[in-house]
Amino acid sequence: MDCLTVAIWSTDPLTVPGLASVLRARPELHAVPLHGVGDAQAALVAAESITADVCAALDRIAAASSARVVLLTNELTDADLRLAARCGVVSVLPRSVVTTNQLLAAVMSALRTPTPDPAERTARLTGQLERVQRGLLRPRGLGCTPLAPRERDLLRLLADGLDTAEIAHQLAYSERTVKNIVQGLMSRLGLKNRTHAVAFAMRSGVL
Structure with a gap:
């Protein structure tokens, strides 16, 4: 039986051993920390929401490997979805309610499915996210926010007149992530431009 390597990363380090334990239910799966992603066929990323640290982890995975990513999170905006698709995410699951069987099925599916292009990944994830919200999150009073915390932070910095490089430094993002x-x-x-974005932020109470 071929060994399939899955890199694991979480915003909560205590979650990593638990995820590794779940993967051991399949003897062909071998869990490694994120620094081993270069040799991994898949990656498992867990976070409450898409923060700067999560963006950095996704960027690192995309830069170091062609691993297909399964993302566990409870908050995901449309912008997060497109970023996730560009960084190799092929499946998104609700962290708060996902079962062991669902997680293993998603990882195995990611390993067996040919990697689609970013546009196809975005379309797939959008459909999957809609099903997750409708069937799992909304009945529990959960859901995806229209404006993520990092989007609000970015809008505030835009209003202060910072350019892309300065915003990236302030938020500890890459310039590509900011763009x-x-x-x-x-x-x-x-929105038409950054000025329009700042006006939107003012009207919506972000500023």
Whole structure:
């Protein structure tokens, strides 16, 4: 039986051993920490929401390997979805209610499915996210927020007149991540430019 390597990362280090224990239910799966992602066929990322640390981890995975990513999270905006697709995420599951069987099935599916292009991944994840919200999150009073905390932080910095490099430094993001967030935010909300984005933030009470 071939050994399949899965890199694991979480915003909560105590979660990592638990996820590794779940993966051991399949003898062909071998769990490694994120620094071993270069040799991994898949990656498992767990976080309450998409923070700067999560973005950095996804960027690191995308840069170091072609691993297909299964993302466990309870908050995911449209902008997060597009970023996730660009970084190799092929499946998203609700962290708070996912079962062991669902998690293992998602990891095995990720390992067996040919890697789709980013546009196809985005379409797949959008459909999957809608099913997750409708069937699992909404009945429990959970859901995806229209404006993520990192989007609010970015809008505040835009209002202060910071450019892309300065925002990346302030938020500890890569410049690529900042550009992706801005692009996704403008596309989702129908904003024309950064000035329009700041005006939106003021009207919506972010500033």
